Amino acid sequence: MSRNDKTATITFHNSYNCGSMLQALALQKVLIDKYGVDNEILDFSNQGQKEMYSTFWKVTGFKSFIKNALWATVYKQIKQQAAAYEAFEHKYFRLSQDTYTSNKELTATNSKYQKFITGSDQVWNIRCMDADDAYYLNFVSDFNRRYAYAVSFGANNPFADSSLKDHYLNLVNKFNKISVREQNAKKWVSTATGREVSLCVDPTMLLSQGEWEKTVQLGSAPIIQGDYIFYYCFSISQEIASFLHQVSKKTGMPVYFFEPKEWALRCCWKNKIRLVKKYGPEAFLNYMKYAKMVFTTSFHGTAFSTIFHKNFWYIDSGHNDLSKDDRAVSFLTQLKLTDRYKTISSLLQTDLSLIPDYTQPDQALAKLREEAFEYIEGIVND
Numbered sequence: 440m441s442r443n444d445k446t447a448t449i450t451f452h453n454s455y456n457c458g459s460m461l462q463a464l465a466l467q468k469v470l471i472d473k474y475g476v477d478n479e480i481l482d483f484s485n486q487g488q489k490e491m492y493s494t495f496w497k498v499t500g501f502k503s504f505i506k507n508a509l510w511a512t513v514y515k516q517i518k519q520q521a522a523a524y525e526a527f528e529h530k531y532f533r534l535s536q537d538t539y540t541s542n543k544e545l546t547a548t549n550s551k552y553q554k555f556i557t558g559s560d561q562v563w564n565i566r567c568m569d570a571d572d573a574y575y576l577n578f579v580s581d582f583n584r585r586y587a588y589a590v591s592f593g594a595n596n597p598f599a600d601s602s603l604k605d606h607y608l609n610l611v612n613k614f615n616k617i618s619v620r621e622q623n624a625k626k627w628v629s630t631a632t633g634r635e636v637s638l639c640v641d642p643t644m645l646l647s648q649g650e651w652e653k654t655v656q657l658g659s660a661p662i663i664q665g666d667y668i669f670y671y672c673f674s675i676s677q678e679i680a681s682f683l684h685q686v687s688k689k690t691g692m693p694v695y696f697f698e699p700k701e702w703a704l705r706c707c708w709k710n711k712i713r714l715v716k717k718y719g720p721e722a723f724l725n726y727m728k729y730a731k732m733v734f735t736t737s738f739h740g741t742a743f744s745t746i747f748h749k750n751f752w753y754i755d756s757g758h759n760d761l762s763k764d765d766r767a768v769s770f771l772t773q774l775k776l777t778d779r780y781k782t783i784s785s786l787l788q789t790d791l792s793l794i795p796d797y798t799q800p801d802q803a804l805a806k807l808r809e810e811a812f813e814y815i816e817g818i819v820n821d
C-alpha cells in the first residue's frame with residue numbers, strides 16, 4: 440500500500456446539509472491537493488437519506504398531513520434549496536462514476552479502490568434516518584484497507600446496547616486506523632476495542648477562511664444588505680424564536696434563518712424571523728462571512744463561525760451541564776471557546792456584542808490541524 444493507491448471516501452456528501460457537503464469537500468481537497476491522492480467520493484445515498492430530504496413526507500397520520508400542508512406554503516423555496524445542493528455536488532465534488540443505493544451494490548467497488556475512508560460527519564450515528572452499515576465499511580473486502588477520519592456517533596454509543604455491541608465491535612475492529620471527532624467517541628471506541636484512537640478535527644477546520652474563499656465561490660459582496668443576525672440550525676423551537684426576536688428588537692438587526700421547512704413549520708414569521716432568499720453551501724458561506732452576529736445549535740455552524748472569526752453564540756437549548764452535548768462541547772473545549780456556549784436565560788444576561796478574542800483559539804486550531812494532517816499522512820503512506 441502506498442500514496443499512489445486509489446482511494447474512496449464515503450460520507451454524507453449527498454445530504455441537503457451545508458455542513459455535510461462542506462466537510463466532504465474539505466477532506467477531498469486535502470487528500471488531492473495536499474497529498475496528491477487519487478480520491479473519489481462514492482456516490483452513495485440510501486433510501487433513508489432520500490426520504491429524509493424529500494420535498495414532502497409520506498402521510499401516515501394527522502401530524503404528517505399538517506407538516507406537508509405547512510411545507511406546501513414554501514414549496515418554491517424547498518425546491519430552490521434542493522436544486523442548490525444538487526448543483527453544488529456536481530460543481531465541486533469528484534464523484535465515483537457509478538451511483539450506489541445499497542451495500543450489495545457497493546461490493547463492486549472493491550476492485551476499483553485499494554483504500555476506503557469513512558467520515559467525517561455523523562456517519563457512525565446509528566440513530567439517524569440515513570444510518571447505514573456502509574459507513575462502517577461493511578462492504579469492504581479484507582484485501583483492502585479501511586480508515587475512519589473524524590467520525591462522529593452523534594452522541595449515540597453503539598456499544599452501549601448489548602444487542603448491538605458485538606455487531607459494531609466486529610465492524611470497527613476491522614479498521615486499520617480510526618480517528619473520531621469527539622472526546623466521548625474516543626472513550627467509547629477505546630473502551631470497547633482496547634485500541635488506540637486518534638482525535639481529529641472535522642475536515643472543515645482543515646481549511647482557513649482564505650482557503651475556503653478560494654475553494655468555494657461565495658461571492659465578493661453580501662447577499663443580504665445591511666447588518667443582520669444569522670441563525671443556523673436545522674430546527675428552531677418557539678423558545679429560541681422568541682429569544683431571537685428579543686435580540687432583534689434590542690439590536691435593531693433582522694434575523695435570517697436558513698431552513699424553509701422549519702421556518703414554515705414553526706411559523707417563524709410570528710417572531711419576524713426572515714427566510715433567506717438563496718440556498719446551498721455557497722450562499723451559506725456568504726451569510727456566515729457577512730453576518731454581524733451568529734447564533735447556532737449546529738456543530739458546523741460553530742465550526743464556520745470560528746473559521747470566519749464571528750461574534751457567535753452556541754445556544755444550549757436545554758442542558759445546563761456542558762458534558763451532555765459532547766459534539767459542541769468537545770469542539771469548543773479544544774478551541775478554548777466554552778464561554779460561547781450558553782442557555783437562553785444566560786444569554787439574556789450577557790453582553791451579546793462581545794466578540795471572542797481569537798488569539799488562543801487560532802493557536803489551538805493550528806496545533807489541531809497539524810495533528811490531523813499527521814493522521815491523514817499516516818493513511819496516505821500506509
